[in-house]
Amino acid sequence: MAASAISVKIMGNKKAASHSGSGFFLLEIMLSVFMLILCVAVCISLFAASRLISKKTLCTDQAVQLLSGLAEQYIATDTKSFLQEISVYYDGEFSPASDDASADYLLEISVTGTDIERCEFTLVDISEDEMIYEMYVEKLI
Amino acid sequence: MNAIQQEDKRPPMIGMQSGTSLLVVVFIVLCLVIMGVLSLSQVLKDRDYSLQVADENRAYYAAYSALQHDLMAALNDESRADGSLVLEEDINEELYLRMEVEFGDEISLGYEITSCRQIPKPKETKSDPLPVWKGQ
Numbered sequence: 120m121a122a123s124a125i126s127v128k129i130m131g132n133k134k135a136a137s138h139s140g141s142g143f144f145l146l147e148i149m150l151s152v153f154m155l156i157l158c159v160a161v162c163i164s165l166f167a168a169s170r171l172i173s174k175k176t177l178c179t180d181q182a183v184q185l186l187s188g189l190a191e192q193y194i195a196t197d198t199k200s201f202l203q204e205i206s207v208y209y210d211g212e213f214s215p216a217s218d219d220a221s222a223d224y225l226l227e228i229s230v231t232g233t234d235i236e237r238c239e240f241t242l243v244d245i246s247e248d249e250m251i252y253e254m255y256v257e258k259l260i
Numbered sequence: 261m262n263a264i265q266q267e268d269k270r271p272p273m274i275g276m277q278s279g280t281s282l283l284v285v286v287f288i289v290l291c292l293v294i295m296g297v298l299s300l301s302q303v304l305k306d307r308d309y310s311l312q313v314a315d316e317n318r319a320y321y322a323a324y325s326a327l328q329h330d331l332m333a334a335l336n337d338e339s340r341a342d343g344s345l346v347l348e349e350d351i352n353e354e355l356y357l358r359m360e361v362e363f364g365d366e367i368s369l370g371y372e373i374t375s376c377r378q379i380p381k382p383k384e385t386k387s388d389p390l391p392v393w394k395g396q
Contacts, residue, residue, distance in 0.1 A: 151285040158289040165296035169303045176307045183314045190321055235328055254318045257325035259332050 181213045182224075182242045182252040189228070190256045193238050199260050204229050224251070235259055316352065320378065323349040323357040327376075331361060335371065344374070355380055 208222035209215060216222035227241045241253040326349045334345055340363065347359045359376045 147279065147282055151281045154289060155285050158292055162292040162296040165300050169296075169299045172300075172303045172307055176303070176310045179307075179310050179314055183310075183317050187317055194324070235332060237325075252314060254321055255325065256321040257328050259328045259335075 178244070178251055185213060185226070186240045186242065186252060186254055189240060190238070190254065193256060194258055199236065203231070232257070233260070316355075319351045320357070323351045324376070327357060327359050331359070331371070334361070351378060353381075 205228040207215060207226040207228070208219055209224040209226065210221055211223045213224070223244065223246055225243045225245050227243070228238060230236055230238045235257050237255055237257045239253070239255045242251045243249070244251055327347050330347045330349070334340055334347070342363050345361045345363060347361065349357045349359075351357055355378045357376065357378050360374045362372045362374050363370065
């Protein structure tokens with residue numbers, strides 16, 4: 120009788136120890152998941168910011184290439200410009216857009232002056248209404 | 261009692277002990293944070309470089325425009341002699357634009373731009389000699 124009482128007591132202690140280990144393990148898992156969620160939230164915001172900045176950088180690069188080419192073409196022509204205001208629409212890939220509705224960017228070129236012509240280029244992001252790049256070049260007629 | 265003893269004899273979970281999940285999460289968190297910070301820093305460097313290129317491009321055409329004004333002033337100058345003229349304009353601290361113009365009667369338009377290129381400025385070499393003892 121006494122031996123069976125002792126064995127029951129030992130079994131009770133083992134059971135209590137097993138329950139305590141499960142509780143600690145559950146707490147650890149909860150803590151881990153909480154940390155993971157917190158970190159993923161921060162990192163997703165970092166990646167989103169990186170992607171946004173990268174997109175703007177790419178857009179600036181494309182704009183510089185496009186306007187430099189147009190400026191060189193303008194310098195290379197010796198004749199006086201007949202057009203005073205030109206608007207060209209571009210899509211997201213910087214290809215000329217067929218219509219205004221599908222356009223993402225608007226390039227405005229204005230030519231002023233008589234003896235020295237001044238040509239101003241302005242590229243605007245239509246969707247965000249933000250000026251991406253602007254420059255001017257002057258040439259003697 | 262036999263059933264409880266058999267239950268206690270279950271094999272322990274190999275590799276999933278207390279603290280393992282926390283270590284795995286800490287490793288994942290470190291990897292994510294390092295990748296995020298590296299990505300952001302690289303993108304910021306790219307943006308700075310792109311803006312620098314854009315500013316240099318704008319400065320180049322501004323210098324070219326200033327040279328056109330100088331050329332017009334030279335053309336309107338009645339005292340200038342026929343021959344070649346060299347015009348220079350600073351682009352930034354490191355580069356300048358050099359334009360060579362040829363004037364002459366045989367040129368139908370009155371002038372011809374023979375070359376226009378950007379040239380790096382010569383770097384100033386500081387002469388800082390070692391101090392020499394001159395007796396007293």
